[in-house]
Amino acid sequence: MRRPPLSLGDRIEAFGKLRPADAATSAALADILRPREPQGALKSAARRAAIQTASPSPGAVSDTLLRQKPDAGTDIPLANDATSNAVIPPMGTTKVTPLERRPFVPPPASATPQLDSSSGVKQPRDPPPLIGLNQTRAILATLVARPHEGIAIDVAALLRRIVSGMPLKSLPRREVWSLRRGAQLLVDCSPAMTPISKDVEAIERRLVSILGRDRLKHLYFAGCPSRDAGPGERSTWKAWKPSNAGTPVIALTDLGCAGSMSNDEWVGAEEWGRFADYARGAGSAIIALLPFPVHRVPPVLARKITIVPWNEALSAARVRRILNDSRGHVHT
């Protein structure tokens, strides 16, 4: 039977046997017995340098809207026109007219009511993350795991070979999923991703802690990696290079779904398609975590990129199903 986690019993046992004589020793002993939780580890300097935060463009969809639970057949209205019933068509098909922007004029200081701490006014809370915190680890580990030959023998395959009378040159092994291949993470820092920058950063941090720095190649790009990518400041970005064949490439991007309005870094489906072809040719099929409904992506692009919807309904099982469905072009 499995022992329970560290508990009061362990403390009593340790304190009873070791008998700490002072408060400092007791504190040190208690600290050693404190149950640890995994912590992410991401140095954010590179991220800050890469992103050079841009304000959300008028075309960007608001944070709140992105976090709405997806509902099949429901379209997301424009951020700056939440009351309208406007439907955003798949990108590249219709030109959306930018909304009029009015300059912001601050009110006089005397007209601004001063809030004191006793007024009971609460600061707005951060919206909930796109993926539930408890599920992030399982989802990401499933996303970057790749199959390989395990230790256990695949008896069914073995029997098939023996029955067919074929010479047995090697033993067929059962497939297991492993993180040993690592991953390449491509992070889109175009203005369209600004509303979910906290979610993006959380995913980055978690992937680093799951795979470790040595197994995760971490690159930033704007719009599409075909327009250069790199781990640090934009001035240092270079032409994108694929990792070793078979290494999963995870892209945190809108695939251009946010539209082109006032977004200098908007990239159309054609360019993404060319990039996906190039990557697949190099043995690195792209998997995109998309913070939009999948039907927003043109079908021609959806056939080239494995798209995982990045929303509250995502689970590890769903990721596995999506990867299995697209196995032909993901698991090279």
Next chain:
Amino acid sequence: MLNYQKTYFDPSALPAFAKVRNNPDRDDWAYDAGASVEATRRHFVFAEEAILAINVALATRRPLLVSGEAGSGKTSLARFAAAALGRVFYRETVTSRTQASDLLSSFDALRRLSHAQLKNKLLPEQAYVVPGKFWWAISPKSAAQRGLKAQKGQAALEDPGLYPTRKGARQAALLLDEIDKADPDVPNDLLESLDERSFTVQETGDRITPERDDVLIFLTTNGERELPPAFLRRCVTIELPKPDKRWLVEVAERQFGTGSGPFKDALYDRLAQEVMELRASADAQGRRPPSTSEFVDAVATCSKLLDEKWVDRDAAQLRTLLDTVLSKGVRS
């Protein structure tokens, strides 16, 4: 200074120098020449917190998870603690390909298949089982016979443990080095075995139960990847501090002696300073910092190759020497 009863482990009260050289075939210097205890006394500087953590792990019979930067002495801590405790020492370095079964037992299916095709050659199932380090640590006699009952004329496997004093030590220490390198499933798959100090060989159904009184399990991680929460919650944890200049000088004094005149004092100080600068530089560049063992190598090399006027002359040669044994390109 921590104040408690060091019931289980007190390096300051080590027994006298062991004169018996009973295991000359082993090349591990901590165990070689029967000098393990003396080597521990002379060479290793146990941090107060580490001594407390080992006592807590022994009191609660929990695995001790040692974390810390590369070069902070995690592996050495396990090895020297095992020597000081007079325990048989087993070590398994975990890699990205390691599976839980590698640590428990594996099955030579190909050999069995080959025997099955030859008349009267098939041996009992146990004959094809290969014991892992965990099996050796908890139950060495059973491992030597692969779980079979000992019979006359039956060849026994050689015990891979490092014996400090005499064969048949009743207690052991097992080091699973760099446990975070494995896939996340591996620590979870080991949970039950680590808790119970027993496991079942899947292929034969044999239950392996402990022969030894106690097995102290060390696990090391450099914190690059997160470990599963269920696993973390069952371990006693200690984070070794980064080496500082004072500690490095103490290590050098323990290994190469004190009171040898200003030459050695200056050398220790100079090299410790060099290591601290290189560590800072490596941190900034995201590279591997020089470890304590590399510092020891540098002291040994400089002690042998330089004379007392080394400070004043041949600065270029000194730099070349330090590059070779210490910096290894960190500055470039």
